Amino acid sequence: MSASSSIQALEYLQGLPLQTHRKLYEAPSTVLAVFRCMLPHLAKSIVMAMLYMPSALPAADLEAWFKPSARREREQALSILDRLHILTSKREDDRSLSYSLSQGFQRSLRQAIEGSGTHRTFGVPATKAERREEKLGIDFLDQHARTQWEGILFFMVSGAAGFAPGSVKMDVGPGTKQLLHKGDLVRTVHETPKITKEGFTFVLQETNAQVWNLLIVYLRMGHELGMSETEVLSFLFMLGSLELGQDYSTSTLSDTQLQMLDDLSAMGIVYRSSKDSRTFYPTRLATTLTSDSGALPGTDISTNEKTDSKAQNKGFIIVETNYRLYAYTNSLIQIAILSLFTKLQHRFPNLVSGKLTKESVHRAVQSGITSAQIISYLTTYAHPQMQKSNPPLPPTVMDQIRLWEYEGERVEVTTGYLMREFGSEVEYRDVQGYAEALGVLVWKNDAERCFFVSHVEQISAYLKKKKEGRGGR
Amino acid sequence: MNTIDGSDRHVQTDSAPPPSLLAIVLDTNPHAWAHLSSSLSLSAALANILVFINAHLASGNANEVAVIASHSHKATFLYPTPTAPQPKARNGANGDVAMNGTDDSKGHHIAENPNKYRAFALVESAILKNFAKLLDETNESHLAATPTTLIGGAISLALTYISKSTMLHAPTAASAESMSLAALADSENAHVDRIPLTSRILIVSVSGDLANQYIPVMNSIFAAQRKKIPIDILKLAGDTVLLQQASDATGGVYMKPDRPEGLLQYLMMAFLPDATARASLVIPSAGGVDFRAACFCHRKVVDVGFVCSVCLSIFCSSNLPDNLCLTCGSYLSLRSALINPPALIPRKKKKKRKVGTDSATPGASTPAGSSTPMHP
Numbered sequence A: 001m002s003a004s005s006s007i008q009a010l011e012y013l014q015g016l017p018l019q020t021h022r023k024l025y026e027a028p029s030t031v032l033a034v035f036r037c038m039l040p041h042l043a044k045s046i047v048m049a050m051l052y053m054p055s056a057l058p059a060a061d062l063e064a065w066f067k068p069s070a071r072r073e074r075e076q077a078l079s080i081l082d083r084l085h086i087l088t089s090k091r092e093d094d095r096s097l098s099y100s101l102s103q104g105f106q107r108s109l110r111q112a113i114e115g116s117g118t119h120r121t122f123g124v125p126a127t128k129a130e131r132r133e134e135k136l137g138i139d140f141l142d143q144h145a146r147t148q149w150e151g152i153l154f155f156m157v158s159g160a161a162g163f164a165p166g167s168v169k170m171d172v173g174p175g176t177k178q179l180l181h182k183g184d185l186v187r188t189v190h191e192t193p194k195i196t197k198e199g200f201t202f203v204l205q206e207t208n209a210q211v212w213n214l215l216i217v218y219l220r221m222g223h224e225l226g227m228s229e230t231e232v233l234s235f236l237f238m239l240g241s242l243e244l245g246q247d248y249s250t251s252t253l254s255d256t257q258l259q260m261l262d263d264l265s266a267m268g269i270v271y272r273s274s275k276d277s278r279t280f281y282p283t284r285l286a287t288t289l290t291s292d293s294g295a296l297p298g299t300d301i302s303t304n305e306k307t308d309s310k311a312q313n314k315g316f317i318i319v320e321t322n323y324r325l326y327a328y329t330n331s332l333i334q335i336a337i338l339s340l341f342t343k344l345q346h347r348f349p350n351l352v353s354g355k356l357t358k359e360s361v362h363r364a365v366q367s368g369i370t371s372a373q374i375i376s377y378l379t380t381y382a383h384p385q386m387q388k389s390n391p392p393l394p395p396t397v398m399d400q401i402r403l404w405e406y407e408g409e410r411v412e413v414t415t416g417y418l419m420r421e422f423g424s425e426v427e428y429r430d431v432q433g434y435a436e437a438l439g440v441l442v443w444k445n446d447a448e449r450c451f452f453v454s455h456v457e458q459i460s461a462y463l464k465k466k467k468e469g470r471g472g473r
Numbered sequence B: 001m002n003t004i005d006g007s008d009r010h011v012q013t014d015s016a017p018p019p020s021l022l023a024i025v026l027d028t029n030p031h032a033w034a035h036l037s038s039s040l041s042l043s044a045a046l047a048n049i050l051v052f053i054n055a056h057l058a059s060g061n062a063n064e065v066a067v068i069a070s071h072s073h074k075a076t077f078l079y080p081t082p083t084a085p086q087p088k089a090r091n092g093a094n095g096d097v098a099m100n101g102t103d104d105s106k107g108h109h110i111a112e113n114p115n116k117y118r119a120f121a122l123v124e125s126a127i128l129k130n131f132a133k134l135l136d137e138t139n140e141s142h143l144a145a146t147p148t149t150l151i152g153g154a155i156s157l158a159l160t161y162i163s164k165s166t167m168l169h170a171p172t173a174a175s176a177e178s179m180s181l182a183a184l185a186d187s188e189n190a191h192v193d194r195i196p197l198t199s200r201i202l203i204v205s206v207s208g209d210l211a212n213q214y215i216p217v218m219n220s221i222f223a224a225q226r227k228k229i230p231i232d233i234l235k236l237a238g239d240t241v242l243l244q245q246a247s248d249a250t251g252g253v254y255m256k257p258d259r260p261e262g263l264l265q266y267l268m269m270a271f272l273p274d275a276t277a278r279a280s281l282v283i284p285s286a287g288g289v290d291f292r293a294a295c296f297c298h299r300k301v302v303d304v305g306f307v308c309s310v311c312l313s314i315f316c317s318s319n320l321p322d323n324l325c326l327t328c329g330s331y332l333s334l335r336s337a338l339i340n341p342p343a344l345i346p347r348k349k350k351k352k353r354k355v356g357t358d359s360a361t362p363g364a365s366t367p368a369g370s371s372t373p374m375h376p
Helices: A002-014 A019-026 A028-038 A039-051 A059-066 A070-081 A105-116 A138-161 A174-182 A197-206 A208-222 A228-239 A257-269 A332-341 A359-366 A372-380 A395-408 A425-438 A456-470 B001-012 B028-037 B042-059 B085-091 B119-138 B140-145 B151-169 B176-184 B187-195 B211-226 B241-250 B258-273 B335-339 B345-357 B360-372
Strands: A087-091 A097-101 A186-189 A192-195 A279-282 A317-319 A324-327 A343-348 A353-354 A417-419 A440-446 A450-453 B020-025 B062-070 B075-079 B199-204 B231-235
Touching: A002 A028, A019 A028, A019 A228, A019 A456, A028 A105, A028 B042, A028 B119, A039 A070, A039 A097, A039 A105, A039 B042, A039 B258, A059 A097, A070 A087, A070 A417, A070 A425, A070 A456, A087 A417, A097 A105, A105 B042, A105 B345, A138 A174, A138 A192, A138 A197, A138 A208, A138 A257, A138 A332, A138 A456, A174 A186, A174 A257, A192 A197, A197 A208, A197 A372, A208 A228, A208 A257, A228 A257, A324 A332, A332 A353, A332 A359, A359 A372, A359 A395, A372 A395, A395 A450, A417 A425, A425 A440, A425 A450, A425 A456, B020 B042, B020 B151, B042 B062, B042 B119, B042 B199, B042 B258, B062 B119, B075 B119, B075 B151, B151 B199, B151 B211, B199 B241, B211 B241, B231 B241
Parallel strands: B020 B062, B020 B199, B199 B231
Antiparallel strands: A087 A097, A186 A192, A317 A324, A324 A353, A343 A353, A417 A450, A440 A450, B062 B075
């Protein structure tokens, strides 16, 4: 479940320049968070193996450590480590390649897992003097987080669902509204917020992914406002390593971070009793930032993310083969989301009913919702009775939703790079094979000797390396 | 089509690996550590292992750890701290895990340290506290009683803990929907769906001469084999036939480092990758495995022994009291076997020739070699 959320954060992180990475890796909590949730599994093994290695690891040794069948996995792990500037490769005098961890990352990760140093980046708990009042319970924090977050979601879908603004009590702060507009999740048309394509993708995601999504928008915006990316990011990663139900002191935070506290408490990610309070509580939205909020039985079953209201409603939709849809819910958000692609007809105290029609699906597709999203939403929230069959949705309905979408969409757009004009068939095969191993290959044409990739950095580095290697011989 | 392919791959590579449970059996035999203290002291080793545990916990968000000390007079949990008497009664393979006043291990008295990730700090303080307690309880009479360690009991504790955690981790198998889904899917899928926890056991062993626990250890090995739990062995000192067999039978890592002071690097490189990562890594294993068994009568490792035809017990000599098997009490007439030795010898010679010519592990090659020529 964290897969999609960590991908987002990972893609953002990969886009940062070397200098920012260097500064980020100064803080052990950040390094630990990056290690825990950004790296693929094998990359973790590589990093840990190299963490206490006294000298650089020759590339040949690394290659020997992996099974020959795992070439693709190895290349992927190395490429991500390289893009995050965790691994640096160096050419030795005898032209052999060797890898080593970047200095800052190595030092900070060591400190993080040894618990050494005096960096104080894992949150300073509040003292009794700072607290002044009773410690707050976890239930209260969850409630706070849920109200704030659902407020945001409802704000987004309310316009499309035809609720007048202000008709429901939930509302969001001006800062958050600005954020949603900035991220192009919502556009204001005729005074009513209108959800965009990105916004709909956003709404259908897991809560964890949504939080990351919004925070990345926040990062971009913060950058424009002159907030240092490093400070914002390291603060977020620190939040992820805090303990739910513990209050923390604001005394060690910088001005930027204090500013952030205000913004984050508006979103429900942290809680402060008042604006000038000297303590803050992270909510569940914050503490699950850098973890799979998923199943962690044994440790805290009762306080799992499952208490989220969205999960409580899990499984409430029934779809019939005649495209009729019944949803056992009275949540306005659920109804609003359903109304984006369904023609709703009746509403009862605990049930809404409607129909999936060509018009309603077309409308959804035009506003940027894909058929895959609709189907995955319906499947995820299918009623337990429906889930008894496999697949849960009637195949005719799934196919028809797809067909309705294809009527309007014929062209698919991917941004990337076209590689062509290779000198020889051998060279083409080699580079194309490498691209495939990296998982960046989008399209290829063997006859024309050209192919299309979504990321080019690794390939150009590879070509350069090849050139160097040939020059030496 | 391309996009479907592309997205599929993306999801595949980024899908989170299953959480992994690492049960560490730490051999704390005071005699052996005293012997080893010139190159690696017990406290240094423990510090290294704590770093290793943190690394393991960091490698996966839902990763778990259990640490069991195999001491000279008892085997006990270092982490998680045994709390109520009920689980103790169920877990206690040795029946002597009982400790007082260990409740509330996760209490609030652990000082909040802003330099340490809280999850790490909790595990670390619990292990150190329990370890200090174990050492305090050890007195001279315990040390004098035995020069070895209760590895068999410790492995059993690890296995019981793993089996309990696996049950806790199995997704709501009781709920109707998943049951019916499992019934619909083929048996293989259902199997994968219901055991999302991958577990392994790591034994950090320093004592040799474990043959007196041949039977309990072998039973544990077979249990682990059946449950598909790899047993990794880090042998810092001493040599035992037994543990090598354990790692070989369960597909674990076996390492006997020449320089014990480099413990952390060995741990990080060879023992940290879990089952998911091992699928694409070359893992070190014992080259030639010594498959010799220990006899049931004197706990000696034997090359050639006598096997009870009823219960398969192994004896080093044929001179059993009253010709009765010591384990099952069956009457065994060994005389016919002794009178008729030529029947045994040609077969043995054949085996030996095979071993001589074949460079591969002797145990693995023999059964295959005897059967293949007949039915190609």
